[in-house]
Amino acid sequence: MSSAFKTVAEEVDKLASNDSLEHILADSNSLLDGLRRLRNDVENDQDDMTMIKTQFKSWNENTLKHEKSINKAIKGYSSKVDKVLNFNLSNVYTYQTVDVKSNPRSRKLVDRAIVMDLLRNGHFDVLEHIERERGIKIAQELVDRFKQLNEILISFREHDDLRPAITWAAQHSDELKSIGSDLEFNLHKLQFIKLYNQSRNNEPFEAYKYARDNFPNFGTTHLDTISKLLFTIMYSSSTPECGFENYLTDGDLSNETFYNQICQDYCSLIGLSSNSPLYNTLLTSYIALPSFIKYHRISKSSGNLNWTTTNELPFEINLPPSLQFHSIFICPVSKEETTSENPPMVLPCHHIISKDSLIKLSRNSVANFKCPYCPRTTTIAQAVQARFVNL
Amino acid sequence: MIHSVDFHLQLKQSQFRTPIEVLRKNFKSIQKLVETHKSYCISQIKLIENTPNKKEKLDLIDAAIQKQEMFNYDIERRVEEHNKYISRLKIRLHKLKQFQTFYDDHKKDLSSEEALTKYASLYREEINLLLIDFLLKSSFMDQAHLDGQNSGVILAKKLGLDNLIDYDVILQGLEIYNEIRFHKNLKILIKWCTENKKSLKSIQDENDPNSSLKFETYFQSFIEHVKLGELSKALEIASEYLVNFLDTNVDDNLYKIASGAALLCWNRTYLNDTIQLSLNRDHERTSSFYDQSMNMVSQIQGNVSPLKELLEESKWSKLADFFLFNYNSIYGISQKPDLLLLLSVGSTALKTRSCLRSSTLSQVSTNDINFDDYLIDTRNKDGRPAIHNECPICSPDLYELTHDIPFSHQVKSNIYDNPVMLPNGNIYQYDKLISKSFNISGENFERSKLMPMQLSKELKDSIGILGKNESSGLLDNYELLDPLTGEVFKREQITKVFPT
Numbered sequence: 001m002s003s004a005f006k007t008v009a010e011e012v013d014k015l016a017s018n019d020s021l022e023h024i025l026a027d028s029n030s031l032l033d034g035l036r037r038l039r040n041d042v043e044n045d046q047d048d049m050t051m052i053k054t055q056f057k058s059w060n061e062n063t064l065k066h067e068k069s070i071n072k073a074i075k076g077y078s079s080k081v082d083k084v085l086n087f088n089l090s091n092v093y094t095y096q097t098v099d100v101k102s103n104p105r106s107r108k109l110v111d112r113a114i115v116m117d118l119l120r121n122g123h124f125d126v127l128e129h130i131e132r133e134r135g136i137k138i139a140q141e142l143v144d145r146f147k148q149l150n151e152i153l154i155s156f157r158e159h160d161d162l163r164p165a166i167t168w169a170a171q172h173s174d175e176l177k178s179i180g181s182d183l184e185f186n187l188h189k190l191q192f193i194k195l196y197n198q199s200r201n202n203e204p205f206e207a208y209k210y211a212r213d214n215f216p217n218f219g220t221t222h223l224d225t226i227s228k229l230l231f232t233i234m235y236s237s238s239t240p241e242c243g244f245e246n247y248l249t250d251g252d253l254s255n256e257t258f259y260n261q262i263c264q265d266y267c268s269l270i271g272l273s274s275n276s277p278l279y280n281t282l283l284t285s286y287i288a289l290p291s292f293i294k295y296h297r298i299s300k301s302s303g304n305l306n307w308t309t310t311n312e313l314p315f316e317i318n319l320p321p322s323l324q325f326h327s328i329f330i331c332p333v334s335k336e337e338t339t340s341e342n343p344p345m346v347l348p349c350h351h352i353i354s355k356d357s358l359i360k361l362s363r364n365s366v367a368n369f370k371c372p373y374c375p376r377t378t379t380i381a382q383a384v385q386a387r388f389v390n391l
Numbered sequence: 392m393i394h395s396v397d398f399h400l401q402l403k404q405s406q407f408r409t410p411i412e413v414l415r416k417n418f419k420s421i422q423k424l425v426e427t428h429k430s431y432c433i434s435q436i437k438l439i440e441n442t443p444n445k446k447e448k449l450d451l452i453d454a455a456i457q458k459q460e461m462f463n464y465d466i467e468r469r470v471e472e473h474n475k476y477i478s479r480l481k482i483r484l485h486k487l488k489q490f491q492t493f494y495d496d497h498k499k500d501l502s503s504e505e506a507l508t509k510y511a512s513l514y515r516e517e518i519n520l521l522l523i524d525f526l527l528k529s530s531f532m533d534q535a536h537l538d539g540q541n542s543g544v545i546l547a548k549k550l551g552l553d554n555l556i557d558y559d560v561i562l563q564g565l566e567i568y569n570e571i572r573f574h575k576n577l578k579i580l581i582k583w584c585t586e587n588k589k590s591l592k593s594i595q596d597e598n599d600p601n602s603s604l605k606f607e608t609y610f611q612s613f614i615e616h617v618k619l620g621e622l623s624k625a626l627e628i629a630s631e632y633l634v635n636f637l638d639t640n641v642d643d644n645l646y647k648i649a650s651g652a653a654l655l656c657w658n659r660t661y662l663n664d665t666i667q668l669s670l671n672r673d674h675e676r677t678s679s680f681y682d683q684s685m686n687m688v689s690q691i692q693g694n695v696s697p698l699k700e701l702l703e704e705s706k707w708s709k710l711a712d713f714f715l716f717n718y719n720s721i722y723g724i725s726q727k728p729d730l731l732l733l734l735s736v737g738s739t740a741l742k743t744r745s746c747l748r749s750s751t752l753s754q755v756s757t758n759d760i761n762f763d764d765y766l767i768d769t770r771n772k773d774g775r776p777a778i779h780n781e782c783p784i785c786s787p788d789l790y791e792l793t794h795d796i797p798f799s800h801q802v803k804s805n806i807y808d809n810p811v812m813l814p815n816g817n818i819y820q821y822d823k824l825i826s827k828s829f830n831i832s833g834e835n836f837e838r839s840k841l842m843p844m845q846l847s848k849e850l851k852d853s854i855g856i857l858g859k860n861e862s863s864g865l866l867d868n869y870e871l872l873d874p875l876t877g878e879v880f881k882r883e884q885i886t887k888v889f890p891t
Contacts, residue, residue: 097796335802
């Protein structure tokens with residue numbers, strides 16, 4: 001159990017369970033009743049004031065007591081929580097930041113990045129407000145594209161209706177294939193399973209018909225899956241636990257996975273990155289931040305760690321593969337990252353080093369030299385400039 | 392604190408700070424209500440007791456009942472307010488407990504990749520909160536539209552996150568900010584300073600003992616009176632308030648007051664004229680460097696410009712900024728929207744030296760910011776969609792914005808397995824090249840010549856001997872397509888390469 005959270009949790013509970021204010025309210029209400037009784041008494045010519053006096057006195061004492069109690073609770077919370085919540089992001093991230101206050105252009109860019117994220121998530125109603133509030137005009141064509149995506153997703157998520165998605169995928173069949181997506185087949189597969197499950201106790205004719213209508217197109221690519229799927233029809237009614245059922249409850253057929261795949265492929269086809277850049281960057285920040293915290297702590301205790309190449313972080317951040325978007329090649333000779341100015345060069349022996357290293361090894365392109373990794377000798381003219389492409 | 396519930400707690404600490412300040416203020420007003428009501432009751436009871444006349448007595452009791460009803464109503468509202476913020480605290484705590492459960496369940500055996508997929512919805516919620524926070528805090532720049540409902544609030548309510556952010560408190564601060572900056576309303580600021588006297592003092596001690604919001608406020612009010620030519624009122628403020636600040640920070644404040652006092656000698660039109668005059672003469676300056684009177688003019692300009700600054704409109708936005716700094720400090724609201732800081736953190740982690748502006752995008756960075764970048768047809772000539780770079784930093788969304796952010800520090804190559812090179816120098820992962828090549832269905836090349844899937848599978852198994860062995864002659868009949876350039880190559884033209 002972590003300490004700051006524990007403290008905060010305890011303090012919230014303590015404060016929440018303090019019901020002093022309710023008591024003050026209740027006491028005030030009974031004081032009101034007392035006054036009403038007094039009025040009644042006086043009406044009936046009994047003007048004894050002792051009762052209201054005692055009542056006022058006890059209201060006064062109790063209220064004071066309850067005030068003290070809640071005051072103490074609030075103060076206690078403040079001092080304890082202040083003590084444990086001591087993290088300051090801007091102490092830890094000390095580099096250049098995105099600034100919108102002094103730079104109106106940056107502000108517009110941030111606004112636009114937010115608009116794009118909201119578009120991807122279908123918040124059209126909020127966007128209308130933002131347009132008005134911030135004087136932004138979102139291109140209608142772009143809005144329409146995302147509205148179409150949103151309709152597909154809504155009928156899928158809220159009405160369990162795959163047809164709009166299937167229609168769209170069929171229309172863009174070739175493009176989907178060219179980006180290496182088998183979304184179209186997967187949608188048919190899901191639809192087949194849906195039909196199958198709906199009619200499993202009767203004749204699975206609907207599903208069979210669906211399969212006959214739609215699967216043949218995918219024979220060349222997904223024959224294996226198709227035969228397994230159709231196989232389950234044969235077994236469905238008689239032996240429920242034959243093991244083939246697994247094909248129908250496949251893990252990566254969860255709605256969430258599909259939902260994401262539709263979003264991503266749709267965005268790819270309209271020429272955008274499959275995930276929201278703003279979202280991915282912020283997500284990265286949660287993974288990267290601990291490294292900043294660690295570096296900050298170490299540099300504070302050891303004083304002088306601030307060696308760094310200009311405009312580069314002084315420490316490495318490990319990101320998961322899904323957040324690595326470029327092929328990084330570190331030259332094995334110079335240990336430098338290759339760039340477009342200093343590109344990777346392939347030697348005739350198929351080993352790769354950076355151009356700078358190549359020039360150095362060949363003593364400014366005059367000498368033959370031995371590959372640093374195998375016995376073969378070579379000249380600079382034989383090396384081929386290359387680039388790593390991520391698909 | 393690496394990936395623990397504390398990590399998240401610290402990042403959203405304002406969720407647990409802001410409410411307590413509201414509760415504190417709320418309690419103070421309860422105390423005040425009780426105090427007034429108490430003294431009223433005491434005197435009223437005495438009055439009732441000493442009134443012999445029954446009719447009068449009843450009237451007094453009726454008044455007391457009415458007063459008590461009002462008091463109870465006020466208290467009830469305060470209790471409701473109290474409970475509202477308490478319930479926000481509870482909901483926020485509950486949210487954090489979700490994080491805790493997740494981390495406790497998967498502490499050791501979870502890579503960050505798995506964590507991302509598993510907690511996707513939790514992270515999405517955190518990020519949505521960052522967006523909402525930014526929409527709220529940046530709304531003061533659009534003062535014309537602040538009256539309507541803020542888009543941050545709308546988004547928060549739509550996503551059901553309105554209990555996780557104290558939008559009401561944030562917006563209240565911005566309202567005062569706008570009053571100061573755009574309506575030059577000092578009354579509201581003076582009132583606020585008085586209400587928060589104690590907290591302001593401690594902020595002042597903590598940050599800069601020499602800067603006082605209260606001083607700046609009265610000083611501004613002094614200047615305003617001078618501007619309007621209301622000298623006696625200006626002097627009144629000076630002698631009543633400004634003089635008091637001489638004890639705390641003699642040098643700075645004395646200088647400020649003195650320069651403010653200098654304003655008493657000149658009225659604004661005079662200052663404007665002087666500066667205008669010297670500006671008009673600017674172009675003559677070089678030629679008449681030795682001209683005595685010219686020297687004098689520039690000297691006057693030098694002396695007068697700090698005074699001019701005092702009269703400028705920007706003084707108001709500085710005062711408003713200073714107010715907002717104090718307001719945010721009191722309520723534990725972060726001064727800069729967290730979105731911007733975290734965006735910077737994430738960008739620097741992602742930014743590599745290979746990040747390039749996509750060539751299809753408009754190159755000129757001076758043009759308008761609109762949505763045209765997203766509508767460019769990125770298809771190749773043969774109808775294949777272009778290969779996207781998925782990198783957020785290369786996207787039109789963030790490329791320009793992250794221009795000044797430092798690069799990440801790379802020490803390890805992350806090249807895929809089985810890299811192969813085409814004659815044009817492009818290196819691909821072999822499997823992906825094959826499947827891409829197979830899937831592409833453009834019109835510009837003969838499909839039958841591309842490799843069928845079964846063969847590519849066999850080839851995959853024999854990748855080890857590729858490029859050395861000539862026995863797989865069968866494959867030579869097939870061609871491969873460079874997905875990037877659309878060029879077609881023979882199988883024998885691809886070479887396996889060895890990045891080390």
